[in-house]
Amino acid sequence: MRASKYFISSLKEAPSDAEIVSHKLMMRAGLIKKLSAGIYNYMPMGLRVIRKIENIIREEMNRAGAIELSMPVVQPAELWQETGRFDKMGDELLRLKDRHQRDFVLQPTSEEVITDIVRQEIRSYRQLPKNLYQIQTKFRDERRPRFGVMRGREFTMKDAYSFHTNFDDLKREYQNMFDAYSRIFTRLGLEFRAVAADTGAIGGTGSHEFHVIAETGEDAIAYNPDSAYAANVELAEAVAPATTRPTASAALTKVHTPGAKTIEQLAAFLKIDASQTIKSVIVDGDAGVPVLLLLRGDHELNEVKAGKLAGVFSPLRFASPATIRDAFGAEPGSIGPIDFQGKVYIDRSAAVLADAVIGANENDYHYTGANIGRDFPEPEVADIRNVVAGDPSPDGQGTLAICRGIEVGHIFQLRTKYSEAMNCKFIAEDGKEQIMEMGCYGVGVTRIMGAAIEQNFDDKGIIWPVSIAPFEVVICPMGWSRSEEVRKQCEQLYNALQAAGIDVVLDDRDERPGAMFADWELIGVPHRVVIGDRGLKEGVMEYQGRRDAEATKVAVGEIEAFVKGLFA
Amino acid sequence: MRASKYFISSLKEAPSDAEIVSHKLMMRAGLIKKLSAGIYNYMPMGLRVIRKIENIIREEMNRAGAIELSMPVVQPAELWQETGRFDKMGDELLRLKDRHQRDFVLQPTSEEVITDIVRQEIRSYRQLPKNLYQIQTKFRDERRPRFGVMRGREFTMKDAYSFHTNFDDLKREYQNMFDAYSRIFTRLGLEFRAVAADTGAIGGTGSHEFHVIAETGEDAIAYNPDSAYAANVELAEAVAPATTRPTASAALTKVHTPGAKTIEQLAAFLKIDASQTIKSVIVDGDAGVPVLLLLRGDHELNEVKAGKLAGVFSPLRFASPATIRDAFGAEPGSIGPIDFQGKVYIDRSAAVLADAVIGANENDYHYTGANIGRDFPEPEVADIRNVVAGDPSPDGQGTLAICRGIEVGHIFQLRTKYSEAMNCKFIAEDGKEQIMEMGCYGVGVTRIMGAAIEQNFDDKGIIWPVSIAPFEVVICPMGWSRSEEVRKQCEQLYNALQAAGIDVVLDDRDERPGAMFADWELIGVPHRVVIGDRGLKEGVMEYQGRRDAEATKVAVGEIEAFVKGLFA
Structure with a gap:
């Protein structure tokens, strides 16, 4: 290409609504151009990148045996009503009417349409399995579109759907797609991780997210640098310490801690490490009475895990200051478990502390030398904290590190959620009708462009991996x-x-x-x-x-x- | 590809709503699958064809120096309001509202958006000319979608838009695109013709349609097999005969012609050729009085040409039987020019007849031996008929042939229609602002698939040109x-x-x-x-x-x- 014949349009300054580096650099380099909130023109330089991303995805999907087709952007409401999504989905699903006042939607994904195709086209187990995919325009009417192509309204996605006679075959294809995705992101030249996206078994088989690693990523990921283990911080198990609780050696002593409202202030005042303190978090319980959660002072409560505890209101809700004063007789910041009559949970790491510092339930007072079982009853032990770097890896090999990532792919064992709702059946080898098992596999094509930049830039601009450089x-x-x-x-x-x-x-x-x-x-x-x-x-x-x-x-x-x- | 791993889905019978051969064969061969009226899934086998068509178009557009970008399917109403098309376009323009009740449209084409891009991005004559194109999903909410992908609602189109400092440069690019389109359709392996699509000069420079030749095509095309001349039959000039009118030799004779209501019946009854008769067509005039049009009996009235005659109501409207009876005193079928007092036009070919047969203005009677100038006044001579095979070619070389075609491409000199409405200016070499000249160039990607089949099939099925075979x-x-x-x-x-x-x-x-x-x-x-x-x-x-x-x-x-x- 000769530059004089091409369309090059660089800006000195990014527009003021560009908040993140990839959005700023994409605007400055002339890759995209805003048409409306969350709706962008892909300018010539940007389209070159998108086409290269698409081609790599297409080649690897084909190599994995998936078959490309294309489903319409405008889809009739009837199919979406069959699964209930026409009513259940919020305003993200853009609904419209044609000239005859018939209801349609703009596709945000295509589970309904692909299931409709397959239930008509596939009759026998002999025609299964099949994995069908498209690379097509999607629309999600985000309430607050932002970050350029990272959270746009109109975007390009590769979505694949597989159909199977049984769960084992779905699991086989899931692994096949897992491998294909790994090849795709490797060929894209991106540092990435496959992250378990459910709370199932370690290395959870039900769902994985593929994240491009970037400091600016919106998700924190716990991973084991020495193994394949990786999980969203919200979902990573904080395994119980290998150590047991030491014997109590100090006496329970009430100390005046004026102005020490936070753990940091308390530790600084007492000249101890925060890990020697136990912090008290009070949340609403099911029964209308508060529940006390105890964690090591240097740890963070994991709201997903805590929300699943018996007796705790779900989704998790922090108790109001009034409730706290009522139940403990002190302000938050001086709260502790001694004399509390309600349900108490303690995190696995806090449960092995001895001679700890806790709140005294009296404003500006704490206890030192507090001991579980001696000074207050043994609480129920649970995993209720976020993992931190250095925690033992749940897979038993080495320790965890923490990084941040941008989700660019998601693979999912749908099982029979859609096939059952839409009566997508096949005749099995024994002549009987059965519901198909389904998997789905998405990649955000335009999002990858943003994520690649978040991972690869300096103060001069973008640094493209060669495979997707314009x-x-x-x-x-x-x-x-x-x-x-x-x-x-x-x-x-x-x-x-x-x-x-x-x-x-x-x-x-x-x-x-x-x-x-x-x-x-x-x-x-x-x-x-x-x-x-x-x-x-x-x-x-x-x-x-x-x-x-x-x-x-x-x-x-x-x-x-x-x-x-x-x-x- | 191994067939067992692919998605092959053939049908013995086409669905009953498939009217034309390409629609039937596409459904039977599993190329497309209907989702809703005029909205189709492109099945794997069909998508292979579409991708091959797209690639040929892309390669030739790039070779011609055009630059690919991609504009959104969902476009804000504001730009469409600037040109007035938001209100002026009928229900074919699908309008919708997002969650914030803002107005949007689904793009049927993208003149507004591309002009918006260019008016922001291009400032100087030094950045011109530019030709920008996309291959993208379009939506036209046809009232009566039919013929499969030939007249669908959602379809894929290549649309290109060029911008110029002056008309001469637009004409240069127009020729460049003309040549590119010729290469595209040649590489697609299709028999095609570029057809002048306006009534301008011969080889009209303002607009050309590219037609795939097929007996089932909806448009009749007049072309010169020995030159590049081709035009829609509605637009092709019927040149004046080289012969002059012979001298009158027969006497005007009234004959009884019972039951001869049509020219065919009349010619059969009199045992003469239809070309020896002059038929009378009565249309409404501007002034509320009927206008008489005379044509050779074997010729067809061209309504486009006739609608442009002075004094004729436009668009052309045939006179009612009552009006005819009133003005001529006879039923249609026995009408003629003798004694008619209103305005009369005669077609060039009828004007050179002598001793002709005409209606006698008396039911079941005609005159033989009728002569212009002798028996009724010389009418005004005009070109008001459709050309027929064997007519002299308007370019003066040889004779015309007639074929039928399917429009698959259209190139157009837009001039300043959109650039003026949207204030799309550049700074000229003399430092002054000027409005850009524009051209636009469309190809119906999915329509080509249908047209290729209409041209190439037999009773067993489709016969693909190698270049686009799945x-x-x-x-x-x-x-x-x-x-x-x-x-x-x-x-x-x-x-x-x-x-x-x-x-x-x-x-x-x-x-x-x-x-x-x-x-x-x-x-x-x-x-x-x-x-x-x-x-x-x-x-x-x-x-x-x-x-x-x-x-x-x-x-x-x-x-x-x-x-x-x-x-x-």
Whole structure:
């Protein structure tokens, strides 16, 4: 591609509504252009990235034996009424009427339509299993669309649906898709993790999310660097400490702790580590009476886990200050378990503490030397905290680390949720009708573009993985209009790289070097070759990788082989 | 592809709502599946065809220098209000509201959005010209969707829009797109014609339709087999005959013509050729009085041309029987120009007749030997008929032929219609602001699939052009489960053809030969190789092209080279 013939549109400043780095850089580099809230034009430079992402997904889905089709964006309400989703789904499902006042929806996914196709087309176990997918426009009418393509309203998704005669075969295909997704994200050049997305067994088989790792990710992920274990922090088990509780050695002593409202203030005041304190969290119970949850001072309550405890109101609701004063006779910050008559749970890690610090149920007072069983009854032990880095891994191998991720894929064993509602049956080998087992497998195509940037950028702009870069190599001439020799050398290299199938752009816009370099660094082209008269006099060109701090001089006669070598 | 792993779904009978051959065959071959009126799932086999069509279009658009982007399906009403189309367009424009009750439309085309992009992104003449295109889902809420993908509601279209500093540059790009479209339809393997779509100069530069030639096409096209001239029959000029009117030789004679209401009946009764008669058509005039149009009996009135005549009500409206009786004193069928006092037009071809037969304005009577100028005044001469095969070509070279076509592409010089309404300006070389000139260029991607079938089918099914066939070659084993040697030979050829980049399908479903052949003939795979034990004993396999009446025996050792040779 010649830059002069292309559509390049870079901005110095991102628009003010761009909050996150990927959104800002996509707008500045001219990859997308806002049309309406959460609705974007994919500009030429951005569409190149999207097409490369789509192609990698398509190749790996095909390789895994899935079959591509395409289902309409506009879908009749009847099918959505069969599963109840037409009424049950909130305003995210955009409903519309055609000229005859018939109800339709814009597809947010296509479980209903694919199940309708399969129940008509597939009759026999001999036609199963089948995995059908599409790469198609989706619409979700988000209440507050934001973050550019990360949480847009109109977006592109690859959605696949598999159909099976039995659960074992669904599990086999689920693993097949798990492997295909791993290949997809590997080929996309992204650091990613497959994360167990339910609270089932370790390595939970029912559902996995695929996350692109990025510091700016909205989800915290606990993972084991030495194994495949990974789970959303909300779902990762904090295993019981291997140690047992030491014998009590200190006497229960009430101390004045003026102004120490938080664990940090308390630990600083007493000059102890927060891990020596037990904090009290009071939540509403089922029965209208509060429930007390005890955790090590340095740990965080996990609301998902706590919400599932017997007797606790679900979803979890923190007790009001009035309820707390009523039940404990003190303000939050000085609360503790001694003399509390209601239900008490203690986290596994807090349960092994001895000689701890607890609230005294008297404003500005705490106890030191508090001991479970001696000073207050043994509470019920439960896993109610978020895991932290260094916790033992639930798979028994090594310890956990914590990272942040952006969900870009989700695989799910639907089982018979849709096939039962829509009567999607087959004739089994024994001649009897059976409901099909189903799986579904989604990848956010346009979201990957954002996630890739969140993982790969610097203060100059985007740093694309080569596999999805809009262009792989840019040739930057110094003085395009000035030097015939520069033009000749540029054209020669351009033609040679094109002939080798490399996606190369020649910047023939005759821009000044500063502006030209800034554009391509912002756009994030991985490889750059600079050709100028000064270098040519020395017999060299300058190569610089997008992550390189400095350029490398390469002899004119070797540049072609050098660049091709980068792709070998 | 192995057929057993793919989704093949053929039907013996087409559903009853399929009226035309392409719709029937697409349903029977499992290319599409109806979801709602005018809304279809593109099934795996059909999507393969669509992707091949898209790729050819994309390659040729890129080669022509156009740049791909993608605009949203859901577009805000504001832009459509700027051009007035939000209100002016009928119910074909599907309007909807999001959760915040804001107005949106589903894109039927994207003139508004592309003009909005360009007016923001392009400032200077130095950035022009640009031609931007997308291949994207469109929606038109047809009142009566029918003919499958030929007149659907949701469909895929390639729409391109070009922007220019001046009209000459628009005309240059228009020609560039004309050439690109010619390459596209040539590569698609379709017989097509570019047809002038306005009444402008010969070879009209303002707008061309591209038609796939098919007997079942909805448009009649007049073309010159020896030149590039082609036009919709409604628009093709019927040039004046080179001959002049002979001298009158017969006397005006009233004859009784009982029951001769039509020209056919009249000519049969008088034992003359219809071309010796002049028929009278009465239409409403502007002034409330009827206007008489005279044509040669064997010619058809062209309503578009007649509607443009001075004094004729537009759009053309035939006079009521009562009006006719009132003005002529006879029923339609016996009407003529003698003694008629109103305005009379005569077609160029009728104007050179002498001694003609005309209606006598008396029921069941006609005149023979009628002569213009002698028996009634010279009417105003005009071109008011449809051309017929054998007419001289308006470009002065040879004669016209007539064929039928299906419109699959349309190129159009929009000029400043949208750019003016939306204030899409650039800074010209002289520093002044100017409105951009625009062109637009559409191709109906899914419609091409239907048109290709209308042009290429027989009683067994579809006959795809190789370039868009879902598969290029099918290997049909005789006794897949029975013969190890057959399987071995099939696999070997399958692997060899795949390695050569040929899109081959191996039918490993173990179907009976009759059912297997019927499936692939219905689906329309262009090349078939049959491998069976009987042939292998003789050392041969059987090749048959989809249009071949009989199979050709090819030696086992030569089959690979033979099939590859078909693609050379």
